[in-house]
Structure formats: C-alpha cells, structure tokens
Amino acid sequence: MFLWTVLLIVLMSAIAYVAGRSRAAGLVVADGPRLHSLPSYHGLLVAAGAMLGGLALAILSALVLGTQSVVTPAAAVIGAAIAAVPLYSRSAADFRARNAFERVVLVVLVACSAVAVLTTIGIVFSVLFETMIFFRSVSPIEFLFGSHWSPTGTPASFGLIPLLVGTLLITVIAIAVAGPLGLLSAIYMAEYASPRLRNVLKPVLEILAGIPTVVLGFFAALTVAPLIRRTGEAIGLDVASESALAAGLVMGMMIVPLISSLSDDIINAVPQSLRDGSYAMGATKSETIKRVVLPAALPGIVSAFMLAISRAVGETMIVVMAAGLAANLSINPLDAVTTITVQIATLLVGDQEFDSPKTLSAFALGFVLFFFTLALNYIALRIVQKYREQYD
C-alpha cells in the first residue's frame, strides 16, 4: 500500500503542476494585465498543495487505520485534491504565486528541521525517563560516586567511576596520539606540501577515516595489543593482554584524519594577507605559522579537537575488542580497562528483562555519555564564539 500511496501522491502532484501551469498560461491575453508570477510558479504552488495535502491525509489515515489499509492511497488522492483545487481556482493574473511558493518552501524547511530537533528531544527524554526508573533502585549518589562496577555480581554494584576513568584514560591516549599527528600533518598539508602532493595526501588520509571501526578493532586486538605486550615484557613491564594503551593508540589513528582534515580546511581559511604581512616583516615560514596562522586558526582547531574528543568518547568497537570488559579502576595505560560505551553495549546484548536495574543502568550510562558530549560541544562553541571575528 505504501508504494501505491507514494505513486499516487507523485501522480497527483504532477497533474496539479501541469493543470496549474496551463491555467495560468491561459490567463495571458494580449494587452491584458501582466501575470504577476510566471506560469510555472502557479503550477508549482498547486503541485505543492497537492503533495502536502495528500501526504497529510495519507499519514492521518495510516495512523488511524494502520499502514496496510486500502483506504490510505484513496486518502492520499482525496487529500491532494482538497488542497489543490482551491489553489488552482485562485490563480489570476495578479495572484502572487511566486511569493506564496516562497512561503511553502519556508514551511517545508521548518518542518524538516523540526523533525530533527524533536527526534533528538524525544531521545533525550526517553533516556532521561528510563534513567529516573533506574535511580529508583540505585541511588544517584552510589551511581555517580561508586568506585565498583559489577552489574551482574551478587550483590550488583553500579559505580560509575571506573567506567568514567577508563573512558577518560582511553580518550586522553587517543587525543595524545591524534592531536599532534593530525595537527602537524594538517600544517604540512596546508602550508608546505605542493598542491600535487596535497591532492594525493588528503584522499589517502580520508581513506583512513573510512576504515570501519570493527576492522580497526581487531587490528588493535590482534596486532597492536600483542605487540605492546611483547615490547612491555621485553623491557620488564607487566602488561595486560588487553590494554588501554592498545585501544587508545588505535583510536588515535582513527581520529587522525578527522583532526587533520578539519584543521587543514581551517588553516587554509586563514587569509593569505596575514601570511604576507608576516613574511614581509622578515618572518620565516615556521615563525609565521606559529605566531600568525595558528593563533588565527585557533578557534577552528579547538572545535576540531572537541569533535575528535566526542568521537573518541563515543567509540565502542575498538574498545570492546582491544581494551576488554574488566571494570578496573586504574589510570595505568598498560592495564585492561573498560568504557561507558562498552558497558552499554554488553549490558544490552543477549536476553533482557527491561525492568531489571542491570538493563536500566545502560540508560543511566547513556545519559552520562550524552551529558559528556553535550558539555564538550558547549565548551567548543564558547571557545569559538570568544575568538571569532578576529580576522576578516
């Protein structure tokens, strides 16, 4: 039925367009008043009416009678006709179809953004709601400040701290790897590399961004982690077979392209006149970059880093495979740790009762994660605002 409904709405709109357009074209008479809007605008307006009317009634009928009902395509046709006919008969030489269509465009755009915003709000509230239920069985104090995480143990304990520390540890390692690598390679690409080299380098780096994280994950678990373990043992260190370091390193590799690609664009956006001004003072290239280009690009670079941090905090696959599930409270990069995202994933895998604290704790973790990224985005936004308009 769905296909039929869509086809009929498209068909009705097409008919409406042709009809509206030819009626408007018919209004043109020699020596008569000029048409305010071109005939195609009359057509577009009638077609837009048909499409919106058809969609509205079809959705309504689907909601009331179910998507499989035969009434839905019929409702689409009726809705299209109801909306299109008044518009069709309104067309006259002085009817401002062009301006009216502009309003239709506005309404459609607003509706689309409203859907995106409302969905986000809906998700946040549903997570918040489940979190509230979770806090009925586990106190927020225990959740936020507890230092022991073992949702399946007896008695179960839900202390967030080990997960938070694990998340931060891996993120810090990842940024420590990706920050300098990404930024320096961006500087190289933007300021030093010849255009030809740049055209090769940039896509290659972006391929790195396209590698699925599952692949990076088993690379971390099967190649990097054993390597670190062997190296560590060779110099007499005690390394867990799944370590925060392995996960952090590989995660760092994952976000290098993100940082370098964004920073490269930002550095390129710094006006050439600033560089010229610096060179004309007798500054060398690296002095110019350090003292003029990077300060001018700072807000953008900061927001690139914030985006990268959000990516790292939200990353799951690499950590599941490389860092393990053990909720150790440790800041030693050679230990196995776990992160918020990994725990959410493992909590919801397999058979679930949806009202056990174990399952509900995933929502609480999700809420923490959401709050974390929100805070990061807010900080990034503030930094950008503070330093914006420094050059024009």
Place this chain on the structure above:
Amino acid sequence: MNAHVPHQTLVTPEKPRALASGQFKVTARDVDVYYGEKQAIKKLSIDIPDRAVSAFIGPSGCGKSTFLRCINRMNDTIPTCKVTGLIDVDKHDIYDPKIDVVQLRAKVGMVFQKPNPFPKSIFENVAYGPRIHGLAAGKTELDEIVEKSLRKAGLWEEVKDRLAQPGTGLSGGQQQRLCIARAIAVNPEVILMDEPCSALDPIATARIEELIDELRQNYCIVIVTHSMQQAARVSQLTAFFHLGTLVEYGDTDEMFTAPQEKRTQDYITGRFG
C-alpha cells in the same frame, strides 16, 4: 610588440632637484618577471634614490605591484613566479642564492593595499617584528620601540590607552597606520607601499600622506598609486609603467608638467588607462 625601444630617463644623482643625498638605494637592470608563461615585466631598469619618495603609476595590470614585490622578494611566495635580471639593494644582489631573504625583508619593509593587521593586540602587532628579530633586550626596550614606531606612524595619541585591544578593532585608516608602524618597528631602510590609501577616506589619506612625507627624511620609500594627485603630492620621483615596461622615470614635477613620452602624457591627462 613593435620594435619601439622604450625611452627611459635613468635618473642621475644630480637630476631630481628634490634629492639631497644623491645615493641610490635600489637599482635594477634588465629585470624580467614571468608568471608561468606570461611575462609581466619586460627588461626593466631603474635607479631608486635613498631618502626620497618614488611613485609608481600606470594602468591596472601593467606590473607595478609585481615589480614592487620583487624588491623584497615577496614574489617568492608565488610558486609560478620567476624573476631574472639584476636587482641590488645597497649594491648587494638580492637574488643571490647566498642572501638571507629574512634579513632582506627586515631591511625592505612593505605595506599592503588592504590593511592587514594580525589578529593580535595593537601592542603585539607592532612588537611582532622586533620580537622575531630580537631587536629588544627587555620589556622596557620593547615598550620603547612600540611607542616610538606608533608615534612615527602618527597613531600613538589615538591608541596609547588601548594598546591591549585587538588591532583589527581599529578603523581602516588607523589599521593602515598600524601596519606602517609595524613595518617601521624593525628599522627598515626601504619601505614599499602598494596603494596604501586605496581603502581609505580622504582624511585618513591625508594623514598617511603627511606621514610618508615625514618618513622621507629617513627612508627610501616606493609607493604605488592610482591617484595622479597623490603621486604629485607625495613623491619626488615618478615612474610610469605601461604593459610591463618602464616608460619614463624622473622628477615628479617635470613628469607632470613636461613628460617626455606621449604615452605618459596621455595617461597623466587621462586619455587612456
């Protein structure tokens, strides 16, 4: 091109009456500049005296900026640009591979058409050059250099209470004077100005022209301008460029009253350009 060899008035040390010193600061011989295949400057020779203002005039696209940028090797930043011939500053070939471009640019400063203050404070803008060249031993000395440069640029009184504010927050004319202060803070000997007033109103222009006239006592100044009046007001020598060649170069007063070339006369009187 026809076989016509452009007539050039090579300025002699005695020639322009306005000149006191009689020293040539910049000399160029048979300079050709190419952007890729396209030749922008053809066989250009010129002698630019010290402690005087030379104005470059000529129709758009005739190579004024291109030649100006040769004198401090700013053309090095354009990959396609190739310069041949000889350009000396103080009798040293500046395209000699052994020369230090960074030192050259400290000695030959430049002010651009569009004011381009750095997105830093007013103080930091002026302190930029002295800092990178290590001209100041300490904070007090740096303060002195900054004040002296801003005074010379005629901006001190207007900004002395807000040195910590961003240079980009100044008006266009103030920004341009800030850029001049920035350029003179490193004690250059030559100052190149590429249409420094084209973005400014008449009052700000008058301020800058006054400033140029004062700076003339100590510097060799080359200014590109599209305003005949400006050339006549501020310069002692004028060079007329056309299609990549130097058509005529000489005493400004003579040039504007009795040019030797028909093309110069046509341009000055506005018959083409």
